[in-house]
Amino acid sequence: xxxxxxxxxxxxxxxxxxxxxxxxxxxxxxxxxxxxxxxxxxxxxxxxxxxxxxxxxxxxxxxxxxxxxxxxxxxxxxxxxxxxxxxxxxxxxxxxxxxxxxxxxxxxxxxxxxxxxxxxxxxxxxxxxxxxxxxxxxxxxxxxxxxxxxxxxxxxxxxxxxxxxxxxxxxxxxxxxxxxxxxxxxxxxxxxxxxxxxxxxxxxxxxxxxxxxxxxxxxxxxxxxxxxxxxxxxxxxxxxxxxxxxxxxxxxxxxxxxxxxxxxxxxxxxxxxxxxxxxxxxxxxxxxxxxxxxxxxxxxxxxxxxxxxxxxxxxxxxxxxxxxxxxxxxxxx
Amino acid sequence: xxxxxxxxxxxxxxxxxxxxxxxxxxxxxxxxxxxxxxxxxxxxxxxxxxxxxxxxxxxxxxxxxxxxxxxxxxxxxxxxxxxxxxxxxxxxxxxxxxxxxxxxxxxxxxxxxxxxxxxxxxxxxxxxxxxxxxxxxxxxxxxxxxxxxxxxxxxxxxxxxxxxxxxxxxxxxxxxxxxxxxxxxxxxxxxxxxxxxxxxxxxxxxxxxxxxxxxxxxxxxxxxxxxxxxxxxxxxxxxxxxxxxxxxxxxxxxxxxxxxxxxxxxxxxxxxxxxxxxxxxxxxxxxxxxxxxxxxxxxxxxxxxxxxxxxxxxxxxxxxxxxxxxxxxxxxx
Numbered sequence: 001x002x003x004x005x006x007x008x009x010x011x012x013x014x015x016x017x018x019x020x021x022x023x024x025x026x027x028x029x030x031x032x033x034x035x036x037x038x039x040x041x042x043x044x045x046x047x048x049x050x051x052x053x054x055x056x057x058x059x060x061x062x063x064x065x066x067x068x069x070x071x072x073x074x075x076x077x078x079x080x081x082x083x084x085x086x087x088x089x090x091x092x093x094x095x096x097x098x099x100x101x102x103x104x105x106x107x108x109x110x111x112x113x114x115x116x117x118x119x120x121x122x123x124x125x126x127x128x129x130x131x132x133x134x135x136x137x138x139x140x141x142x143x144x145x146x147x148x149x150x151x152x153x154x155x156x157x158x159x160x161x162x163x164x165x166x167x168x169x170x171x172x173x174x175x176x177x178x179x180x181x182x183x184x185x186x187x188x189x190x191x192x193x194x195x196x197x198x199x200x201x202x203x204x205x206x207x208x209x210x211x212x213x214x215x216x217x218x219x220x221x222x223x224x225x226x227x228x229x230x231x232x233x234x235x236x237x238x239x240x241x242x243x244x245x246x247x248x249x250x251x252x253x254x255x256x257x258x259x260x261x262x263x264x265x266x267x268x269x270x271x272x273x274x275x276x277x278x279x280x281x282x283x284x285x286x287x288x289x290x291x292x293x294x295x296x297x298x299x300x301x302x303x304x305x306x307x308x309x310x311x312x313x314x315x316x317x318x319x320x321x322x323x324x325x326x327x328x329x330x331x332x333x
Numbered sequence: 334x335x336x337x338x339x340x341x342x343x344x345x346x347x348x349x350x351x352x353x354x355x356x357x358x359x360x361x362x363x364x365x366x367x368x369x370x371x372x373x374x375x376x377x378x379x380x381x382x383x384x385x386x387x388x389x390x391x392x393x394x395x396x397x398x399x400x401x402x403x404x405x406x407x408x409x410x411x412x413x414x415x416x417x418x419x420x421x422x423x424x425x426x427x428x429x430x431x432x433x434x435x436x437x438x439x440x441x442x443x444x445x446x447x448x449x450x451x452x453x454x455x456x457x458x459x460x461x462x463x464x465x466x467x468x469x470x471x472x473x474x475x476x477x478x479x480x481x482x483x484x485x486x487x488x489x490x491x492x493x494x495x496x497x498x499x500x501x502x503x504x505x506x507x508x509x510x511x512x513x514x515x516x517x518x519x520x521x522x523x524x525x526x527x528x529x530x531x532x533x534x535x536x537x538x539x540x541x542x543x544x545x546x547x548x549x550x551x552x553x554x555x556x557x558x559x560x561x562x563x564x565x566x567x568x569x570x571x572x573x574x575x576x577x578x579x580x581x582x583x584x585x586x587x588x589x590x591x592x593x594x595x596x597x598x599x600x601x602x603x604x605x606x607x608x609x610x611x612x613x614x615x616x617x618x619x620x621x622x623x624x625x626x627x628x629x630x631x632x633x634x635x636x637x638x639x640x641x642x643x644x645x646x647x648x649x650x651x652x653x654x655x656x657x658x659x660x661x662x663x664x665x666x
Contacts, residue, residue, distance in 0.1 A: 043663055044427055044428075047428070047431055047661075047663075048430075048431050049431075051431035051432055051503065052503050054503075054504065054661045054662045054663060055662055057662075057663065058662045058663055058665070061665060082665060084424075084658070084663050085665070087420045087421065087423065087424045087654075088420065090420065090423040090424040090426065090427045091417075091420040091423040091424075093423065093427065094377055094423045094426065094460065094467070095377075095380070097381075097458065097459045097460030097463060098380055098381050098382075098384035098458045098459075098460035098461070099384055099458070099460075100458065100459050101455065101456045101457060101458055101459065102455055102456075102457050102458075102459055102462055103455035103456055105459055106455075122434065122435055122436035122439075123434045123435075123436055124434060124435050125430065125431045125432070125433065125434060125435075126430045126431075126433050126434065126435055126438055126463060126466065127427065127430030127431035127432075128431070129435055130430060130459060130463075133459065134427070170384065170385050170387075171387065303665060306665065307665075321420075325417070328380075328387045329387045329388055329390075329391045330376055330380075330387060330390065330391055330417050332391070332394060332415060332418070332636060332639065332640075
């Protein structure tokens, strides 16, 4: 998967947490070394279900940029851009809207699940229902070949590929099929409360920007093994969030194995695990936190990164749109 | 209704006919004298139900421009532009999509009727279902205050005004309510076959570009009074297409009244009416046809008019979009 054009991005609806780091950012850091990575801050997509709350979207544009840069996503290697700054994406969405039926949109399992979760029913905003089409436009405007997605996002790629097929059949070969880059083992992080997913809305997340004290408090409250009441009790590893995190962040695998054995046998208090996790997470998060604070001293410089990247992204998208208009025979000039 | 910004336009799906002249173009000629008229060639809207037929759309962009200019719509007074050349319209559509629910779209009587007519059902292209939102964006991007519409288009204006209300409520006062300019008496033309509406798809139309011979043939075939078999029979005026057209195009009202009396009494053959109509229509259409032929000698010049107007329209729309982004707090630069 080297030398490919890759599109990835975040919805600017909140600061990013460890779940994002494990699920997306880590992969991005790898991808940017040998691929052409476009990183999109999806403010228009965020507005599809936050139309009444644009301040939230605005504020978080900077926050998600800070989180990614602080983690090492490098504006010298990766094109950072803001979705709304590339109107070509809207234009391409409009053309794609004609190639997809309402029935097909309503069948999209990802959208269906999200609509149910939000309790929308028929009152779903039209923009929200269409967002898979807008997403296809985001990807295809850059001719991205590879898109890192969560398992739950696979139907989006399927729908995008249907658009590729239909567009090419009607107007001629312009687009190539997109390949999803599915998450590897260990790319989904449980919540601090033991819930299946770390998530802002479930309030079970460790944020990349959390300070040391907040980190400590959160880890100390983490779900371990409810059957492990006294230190002497034998403890369970399976389903124990602290061990799940240690597996990911503790590089001393021998030490960790030894701890697991002692924990399972009985005689280890949860505090020992938690202190060990705090140490490891702090080692990971301290430099990110410091880099973030540094960047925060000059938010204008970060916005300039986004501005420059957006201009660059726009040039690429404009080229694709010129090609699209030619293929569609609506290039009148 | 002087000094207002007015948006009007045609879908480039075929040449224009007398029905368009009577229903839209005549009004435009009036409006352009004392208002700021924007004339849009709605190629993107045409594609919502012609996605598989872009050549048709492309060809007719020039045709509808020729028809309008030949009738007297003046590029010095009116801004001629092509919808797809103003990507700000797509952008604004995307923002508006978040303010309208699917249920509301499905309730739009105009769209409902058109969907039924086209037999779409659930297989309606998403772009077609959304086109009222796109239309609202077309109007509001130019801050048009007045929009000439057919009776059947009133629900579109209603929906656009709901968007105005919701946008202003959430983001602050940016847009003003739109007023529909409803057609006057006599603005709807029956078809040559006596059908309620002159229309390309019903093949009952006299085109602005029809030559003299075609015009003659078509008028000679026009529906008059089926009970008026011999010249001696008394004829009916009501429902008689030739008299309907004469009422609109014959300026010798006294002579026409006298003819009507004689026709009603009996003793006038249909050919007499038809010759009279041919004379009057030819007087109307000859200069249009000649001007059209002249323009056709240099289609590049017409395309330049469209190019210049599109650039001008784009500047206006870009100003509105800057204001929209400010109001929505997504002006990051």
